[in-house]
Structures are given as C-alpha cells and as structure tokens.
Amino acid sequence: MPESVETKLDEKVNALNLKEIVSEKKPEPTKTDVVGGEDDEEDEDGEDVGASGTSDKKKKKKKKSKKKKKITSIDSSYPDGIFPEGEWQEYPLEINSYRTTSEELRYLDRQQNNKWEEFRKGAEIHRRVRNKAQSSIKPGMTMTEIANLIEDSVRTYAAADHTLKAGIGFPTGLSLNHVAAHYTPNSGDKLILGKDDLMKVDIGVHVNGRICDSAFTMTFNEDGKYDAIMKAVKEATNTGIKEAGIDVRLNDIGASIQEVMESYEMELNGKTYPIKCIRNLNGHNIGDYIIHSGKTVPIVPNGDMTKMEEGETFAIETFGSTGNGYVLPEGECSHYARNVDTEHINPPSKSAKELLDRINSNFGTLPWCRRYLERTGEEKYLFALNQLVRAGIVEEYPPIVDIKGSYTAQYEHTILLHPHKKEVVTRGDDY
Numbered sequence: 001m002p003e004s005v006e007t008k009l010d011e012k013v014n015a016l017n018l019k020e021i022v023s024e025k026k027p028e029p030t031k032t033d034v035v036g037g038e039d040d041e042e043d044e045d046g047e048d049v050g051a052s053g054t055s056d057k058k059k060k061k062k063k064k065s066k067k068k069k070k071i072t073s074i075d076s077s078y079p080d081g082i083f084p085e086g087e088w089q090e091y092p093l094e095i096n097s098y099r100t101t102s103e104e105l106r107y108l109d110r111q112q113n114n115k116w117e118e119f120r121k122g123a124e125i126h127r128r129v130r131n132k133a134q135s136s137i138k139p140g141m142t143m144t145e146i147a148n149l150i151e152d153s154v155r156t157y158a159a160a161d162h163t164l165k166a167g168i169g170f171p172t173g174l175s176l177n178h179v180a181a182h183y184t185p186n187s188g189d190k191l192i193l194g195k196d197d198l199m200k201v202d203i204g205v206h207v208n209g210r211i212c213d214s215a216f217t218m219t220f221n222e223d224g225k226y227d228a229i230m231k232a233v234k235e236a237t238n239t240g241i242k243e244a245g246i247d248v249r250l251n252d253i254g255a256s257i258q259e260v261m262e263s264y265e266m267e268l269n270g271k272t273y274p275i276k277c278i279r280n281l282n283g284h285n286i287g288d289y290i291i292h293s294g295k296t297v298p299i300v301p302n303g304d305m306t307k308m309e310e311g312e313t314f315a316i317e318t319f320g321s322t323g324n325g326y327v328l329p330e331g332e333c334s335h336y337a338r339n340v341d342t343e344h345i346n347p348p349s350k351s352a353k354e355l356l357d358r359i360n361s362n363f364g365t366l367p368w369c370r371r372y373l374e375r376t377g378e379e380k381y382l383f384a385l386n387q388l389v390r391a392g393i394v395e396e397y398p399p400i401v402d403i404k405g406s407y408t409a410q411y412e413h414t415i416l417l418h419p420h421k422k423e424v425v426t427r428g429d430d431y
C-alpha cells in the first residue's frame with residue numbers, strides 16, 4: 001500500500017460520496033469455513049510453501065489427491081511457533097560489513113525474536129494467500145469475488161478471534177490499468193476483471209500489529225503486451241531492496257530505483273512509451289498498527305538525506321507507468337484509516353462518536369474499507385464518516401490514477417533491518 005505524498009491536499013478536496021449504502025450484514029467466517037471454492041487444499045503433512053515455494057512434484061501430487069482439505073489456521077502447520085525466514089541480504093555499505101559477523105549484534109537480534117516471528121507468520125500467510133490468488137483468479141470474476149477470495153483466506157489462516165490480534169492489515173488493493181493504487185470494491189461494485197487488464201494486487205497481513213505489506217501485478221493477456229512494464233517494476237523494486245539498509249540515505253534509494261525503472265520502454269499499438277516512475281508514490285516505514293509511519297522511501301531522487309536505521313521495518317515498493325508518472329485522486333473512496341494522535345479532537349456528533357468507537361475497537365489505526373465496516377454491522381454510516389474525515393480524525397485514501405489509457409504496475413516487499421543483516425520477509429518464489 002503506497003504512501004502518496006504530494007496528493008494529500010487534493011485528497012481533502014475530494015469530498016465523500018454521500019450516497020447512502022444499504023448494507024447486508026455479513027457473518028464472520030468461523031475457523032472451519034471453507035474459503036475460496038473447490039481448489040482449497042492443504043498438504044496432508046502441513047508442509048510450508050515457504051520462501052522456496054511449492055515444487056512441481058508436490059503440485060502433481062496435489063492434483064492427483066482426491067481429498068480436498070480446508071484451509072486451516074497457519075498455526076496448525078507451525079505448532080512450535082517458528083515460521084520460515086525470508087530472504088537474507090547483507091547490508092550494502094562498506095562501513096556496515098562488520099555487522100554480518102558480529103556476535104554481539106546477533107545476540108541483540110535474538111532479543112527481538114518475538115517481533116520477527118510475528119512478521120514471519122504474517123509473511124507465510126501472505127505467500128499462501130497470494131499463491132491461492134494467483135491460481136484462482138480468472139478473467140470474468142468480479143472485483144468483489146476476488147477481494148472476498150483473498151480476504152477470506154487471510155482471515156482463515158490468521159484464525160484470530162479479533163481483527164486487532166491478526167488478519168487483514170489493510171484493504172486488498174485491486175487496481176486496474178491506469179489506476180495505480182487504493183482501489184478496492186465497495187459493496188455493490190460490479191466491475192469485472194478482463195483478460196487484457198493489468199491488475200495490481202496489494203495484500204496486507206498483520207500479526208499483533210506487525211504488518212506485512214506486499215504487492216504484485218498480474219494479467220491474463222497472453223501476447224506479452226505488458227512484459228516490459230512488469231519486468232521494469234519488478235527489477236526496480238528488487239533494486240530498492242538491494243540498496244536499502246542501515247545508514248543508507250532515502251534519496252539514494254530513489255535514485256537507484258529510477259535508473260533501473262527508466263531504462264525500459266514499452267510498445268503499445270505500434271507506439272513506443274518510456275516507462276516512468278510514478279514520482280508521487282512512495283515506499284514507507286511500517287510501525288505497529290501503522291502502515292505509513294513517518295519515513296518515505298522515494299522512487300525518484302527527492303533530496304531527502306534521512307537515513308534508514310537499525311531495527312526499522314520498511315515497505316519497499318515501486319510503480320511504473322506509461323502515462324505521466326504522476327497520480328491524482330479520482331473516483332469513489334473505499335480506503336480509510338484513523339489518524340494517530342487525534343484523541344484530543346472531539347467527534348462532531350453523537351453518531352460520529354459512535355462510529356469512531358466502532359472504528360477504534362475493530363481497526364485501531366489499521367487502514368480499512370467500507371466493506372470491512374459493514375461486516376461489523378454498520379449501515380448508513382456515510383454522513384458520520386464524512387464528519388470524522390472533515391474533523392481530521394479519519395483520513396480518506398481515494399483511488400489514485402495516472403492518465404486514462406495508460407498502464408501502471410507495482411511490486412512490493414516488506415523488509416526488516418535486523419542489527420546484523422536485512423531480511424526480505426515477504427519474499428517467495430513467485431516474486
């Protein structure tokens with residue numbers, strides 16, 4: 001989920017659609033609910049997909065197996081509470097090479113093991129959910145069906161009795177073509193995925209507030225139309241990950257990303273388009289229950305000489321576009337989050353106060369969307385929600401788009417800056 005820095009003011013202007021939504025109350029799925037249809041299976045021995053992924057051999061075995069198994073909690077596959085580690089990388093700067101071998105720093109790292117295991121558990125859920133998404137999503141499905149498929153899987157793997165303990169870390173981004181981010185269906189949405197669409201799938205999983213933020217791009221176009229933009233963005237994100245580290249300046253990461261991204265171009269209908277970084281979308285550091293926590297990781301050089309620091313966790317994400325390389329808010333808003341440090345602001349009405357209590361008890365400062373609010377039983381809440389937005393208590397994050405007819409792609413991973421090494425915790429064999 002990207003941070004959109006320069007558009008903050010514009011977002012305020014983009015007023016909420018006040019059309020009332022009559023919502024259906026949806027029951028919380030129980031732990032034994034089957035999610036996502038017929039293909040739900042798990043290895044009988046509960047083996048992890050892990051960063052190294054499922055082997056072909058195993059896939060064949062799965063295909064043959066007649067026994068369909070339900071998705072169950074991730075904990076049942078890891079009863080000892082030790083989850084697969086992500087990809088380890090050494091820090092890039094020469095002055096930090098001592099870190100790799102320092103016994104003292106390794107000891108210091110082990111002191112924080114609970115925190116790292118929470119991230120790794122979220123990452124393993126993320127890998128399994130996205131594997132399922134990649135094999136189950138097909139053109140012709142509605143955005144609502146796709147979102148439900150992903151979100152029900154997250155909820156079942158997390159198997160938490162409360163949304164603040166573990167589960168969805170932010171609304172599932174399903175942004176098509178020129179829409180770069182922050183699109184998820186509101187109830188009643190009838191949008192259907194087409195074969196030629198370029199879809200950014202941005203999934204958030206949290207465990208005790210440790211949020212894994214990771215995204216990929218998919219299409220069902222078979223003539224390779226989008227190969228260049230997808231390759232450019234994947235490589236740019238991997239460059240950002242490689243360059244990131246303790247004492248590295250944020251500006252320098254942006255410069256490295258741009259150099260890789262903008263070495264690509266793409267042909268569309270006989271015309272060649274340069275692939276540009278979307279310069280007002282950024283990676284960000286991640287705090288407990290806070291998806292955008294102060295530091296911004298640019299994807300072009302921006303003069304920010306702030307350094308990354310030991311113990312920090314970042315979402316490294318890049319966006320490429322065949323359009324202007326600049327996004328603006330457009331369309332009906334679905335994403336919201338309560339702002340931090342707003343306890344001193346009084347909600348402007350009784351209904352706004354009640355809605356805020358509901359938001360606090362279900363999401364705290366985690367981002368959410370209208371569908372999640374409706375699951376808690378809320379209906380006809382838009383007037384009160386608009387009041388909370390205008391009071392500055394809740395922030396809205398409308399879809400952000402490049403020019404119509406352009407194509408945008410995104411890849412994203414969460415990285416952990418351990419004292420001795422960095423860990424790309426959400427790495428899988430898919431991306």
Ligand SMILES: [Co+2]
Nearest residue numbers: 001002213315
């Ligand atoms: Co993000």
